Amino acid sequence: MRQLVEIELGSSADAECVAEALASFGSKLRENHGHWTVTTWQDDDEIVPVLDALHQCLDDRDIHSVRISVDGRKYVMERVS
DSSP states (O other): OOEEEEEESHHHHHHHHHHHHHHGGGGGGEEEEEEEEEEEEEEGHHHHHHHHHHHHHHHHHHEEEEEEEEEEEEEEOOOOO
16 A cells, blocks of 8 residues: 655755655655655555665754654654764
């Protein structure tokens, strides 16, 4: 089953980092009135590698947290020190 994954970010630089980190998963970056969102469609069994790549980007860029929506269900991912 394909799921829409949307990641909301607070800056264009952070969004570009996430879009690049998820490029192999077919990510798309869009901006709407100062809000940046990276989207990708993933199968159920592909979501963990997406989250792993996202987590690595959060660590690399020192991004504190992002909002994630998976098929309309909302979550927050935070860096853990």
